[in-house]
Amino acid sequence: MIEEFDGLRLVCDRERPDVVQGVTSAARTLAGLLVQRPVRTALDLGTGCGVLALTMARRAQHVVASDVNPRALEFGRRSAHLSGIANVEWRQGDWYAPVRGRRFELIACNPPYVVSPETRLLFRDGSDATAGVVRTAAEYLVAGGLAEFLINWVHEPDDWVTPLHDWIPPGCDALVVHHATMRPGQYAETWVPAGPDRDARMARWLEWYRDRDIKAIGAAFLLLRRREDDGAARLQALEASTAPTPRAGLHAERMLRGTDLASRGDEALRAAALAVVDGVRVEHGTRRRSGEWQPGQATLRVVPTVGVQAVVPADLLPMLWGLDGTRQLGAVLTDLPGENRAEGLALARRLVELGFVEAAADRS
Template sequence: MEPVRAVPPPGRPAPPRAGSPSAALELARLLREAGYAPQQIQERLATGDQLLARSPELPSYLRRLGDADEPAVLLRLFLLGVPVARERVDQLVGAELRARLAEAGLLVEDSEAVHGAARLVPHDELLIASDPAGAAEGHADHVPGVHRPSVALAHLTVRREGERALDLCTGNGIQAILLAAHAERVVATDVNERALGYAAFNAALNGAANVETRAGSFFEPVEGERFDLVVANPPYVVSPESAYLFRDGGMSGDEVSEHVVRAAPAALAPGGFACVLISWGLDPDDPAERPRSWLEGSGCDAFLLHTSTDDPVETATVWNRDLLDRPEAYAAALDRWLAYYRKLGIEQLGYACLVLRKRSDGSDGWLEARQLPRAALRPAGRHVRTLFETHDRLAELGADRSLLDRRLRIVEDAVVTQDTRFTEGSWRAGDLTLRLENGLPFSAELDSPTARMIRALDGSMTLREALAAAVESDDRPTGLALARRMLEIGFLELCE
């Protein structure tokens, strides 16, 4: 009978190892040559634009795949976590690839079956290894794969060439590998030695030769050092548990987020950026109050890119989904987490990427909060950096009215669309929507005067002239405030 869920390999394999940089690169080449790549996997498993859907679909995936060719065997072993008869592996997996997999410690074999010793998932051009699915229970040092928060952090990171970069709490090393593509040198730290093993292997597998791993808690391994860029995906979950190093920081409430935010400025060189995922007990009357307090005296400017606000039930549900197939344990975990939130007086939890920039003069900085739409994020580091640059220029200009004599233009990746609706026997023009094709997924509904103003702001006239041409005189103060707001979030830019 087919198994209905992933089966961890017997024992607990050590993280895979790279015998040499060239051997790791050759393994990656052979896997891709065998069809172990996103598009081919999506086609084989019929998962649409997702690489892999939810684990309850495992029986369906197995029946789609069969085990009659090399890609199917590889997907069973390293993506679905299902053992394959040794005879089938011997028949279908090429001798060179099989030898490379064994050399890296990625196969666990017995007389009858072969298990994948790690989960191996392609993400665009990268291959990322992590602990097998279903192998977390009872192992605090479990190393998970790339999840949605990791992707969000990657998309929101401000990147520049030739930096000295730090990846704090590196986990499987995905952020360090992305940093290595543009940084001169990357230091990746983690308190979890198992995670550092995976990070080192993944760096070699993806040709990131400029990544150095160091063991230790938070900033301890880099004490006294300064970096141009710090990224951090710490165990920020407000959790009553100490089950997993990657999730549970062992501090009360949101103290892990507070600790990282307070410590990050000391690790930044002047002008350097830090991008940190955080969560906190949120006050609905002032959502940014706690992160703002953590930055007092930091010498940093900051944007709080607020990704979501969850209630305690939602948060407890999200972080205990691994117990869904054990209803009694799942219910007990929910009760335990909710009691913890009641004890702390937490009624809402905020989640955000906090982006810091170290001021050169060490003076007190500012914090601006931006609520990000609940839309899929895409690479937006350049947009985030523009938010800082625009804030600086507006501060130099001073009062709003000084904008009136400046030429503004709509940014090149802005798009205006209009809905057309069939009603009462005819087609009627609907709302106009302004959105950005790249960067942060902001959008705005436009009324007719605002649409005319946007159309006039092509860089050929001042804002005063555009408002005179497009907006009634009584509405011009409102138009000025709106133009400033659109400038602040990246729909408009100042001409030189």
């Protein structure tokens, strides 16, 4: 079969253990989350029909697409040919084995992340490998290079972050946007396909979860950035309130710039002329209480988005309206009563980190 996506033609096929899927919703999601910066070298790990490799090939000088499944590479080559793309090198092997010793500016990987007792489907099963693929990424990134993954993992119902600390390699900053957590029953409902043996398979999956005391499985987007040093890993954990949109990579990249600016300290932040970015939507309500109108807190969303939102308390809204890129933040903070300025500075830092506000100098 041939599927079309974003001007690409992708060759894929039907159900069989080494099926090469077409453009799944996960592939669309990660394609949207890819940063849009031009790069010299990119790697698509577990390329399947080649959708991420070919998406990156438009902004990369050279892309390596690897997969353990030889049919995937055959299909990827055909997809590239049909899409008129010639700068992809197709390599067969286990995860990073085909690119040992090489380094990339961008890595994309939508691994077989489904947590289950099954091992039949190459594209879906084998979630044990995901943590290793993330951890090893640091060895294959240039300084400043980025690696983007979709992941599923087992966690305690009230703490999705702790297990991920073990996944982030030294010398890397990680941004994790948590999109959902499912109980095992709901997860099995989602992943066990329809068919005459569905009830028996569901029962087997649930027993497997029970035996392992698995109570919750999370789903997230994970972005790694390789630093120059090999110091301790840093993890920024964020909760999503919506699904990521197409071109969410623009938001992700702004968040990286924002994290850099925010880490430079209070004085650098006060000295920056900050502006609310285009595409931000502010929703807030005012309600009547004790005979007076009381403005409520505002919720900020942006499009394109990785899915996060931000909240601005009502008494800090004057600062938000003042962030138009014409004045330094330090001057805008004086729009607030003295007792609110420290809180205003902390909020400005948060909005910069979350990519709702940026240095006017960075505006594209």
